[in-house]
Amino acid sequence: MIERILPEEVVSSETFGDDPRARLLPQEERFVARAVHSRRREFTVARHCARRALARLGYDEVPVPQGESRQPVWPAGVVGSITHCTGYCAAAVTSSADVLTVGIDAESDAPLPTGVLDQVSTEEERRLLEQLPDGDNWDRLLFSAKESVYKAWFPLTGRWLGFTDAFVRFERGGRFRAELTVPPVELPAGTLTGFTGHFVTSAGLMATSVVVRPGDLRGRNRPNGKEPTRP
Known part of the structure; x- marks a missing residue:
């Protein structure tokens, strides 16, 4: 899986x-x-x-x-x-x-316990979940995505990342995007502003992943991390 x-x-x-x-x-x-x-x-x-x-x-x-x-x-x-x-x-x-870093998480494909979603998400994230197709446990998938984000974040920074410090939005094709709501992190390879991840559900389980390559960071191979100027 x-x-x-x-x-x-x-x-x-x-x-x-x-x-x-x-x-x-x-x-x-x-x-x-x-x-x-x-x-x-x-x-x-x-x-x-x-x-x-x-x-x-x-x-x-x-x-x-x-x-x-x-x-x-x-x-x-x-x-x-x-x-x-x-x-x-x-x-x-x-x-x-x-x-640069990898984060994976697996969960049972079941709804979160009552009250947990409010603790791990923002109001806007919950609004977006309500717009997604029925039949999937999007609340648990959101929790899993944030777990993968944290597991990818910690080796890069050595710091805690709260559940609401990254805003997760699910996309088509089994993808999600997590934008940091805390200040971007400057790394030798560039600036970290968020993460792109993937998800899958199978046989009563769900899994999420985040993989960050050097080229995924903003400012990669640009002097002082600046965007190139137009001629």
Whole structure:
């Protein structure tokens, strides 16, 4: 499922349900040493997915520890993202030479619990959701899109991004656009003003992805980040 919304340079691995082959490496054990069984198993299968994806990049049995903000810590030269929900987990990785950041999220294809939409969206976003075709759980999809946005944002900035700090608008063809409502971020490759993402629904699940390449940023390869002047 997840590969349907990732570009070819991003490799992925996914698991539906549990995987009895999944094991933690010693460097990962401490992060769930005191966790309940369900959390430990979730973490274990997710790391197994991550290692399978990394193997496709040529990395053999490398640990994927957890950072201070619970983010996966990838080998040098790799960017990636992990997601898990009931009955599903996935990992997506690629070379940092090709992609600046990746964010993925998966959710059960069901409405959000009562009251959650108001907490994670703006009034304008909720108005736009009401205009979308019936039959899809757009509220949950909006939540998932914002989760993918955050997972792509954090490795670039090391900062928190609130649910209303990016305005999400769904587009045709399984795409969405998330415009930052906080000040743009200046990066070596250019200026980050927002994200373009993709979404898919399948077999009771939904997934979203955000991939940022260097050329996606404003001001790429322009002196001082300025637009070229007209003759």
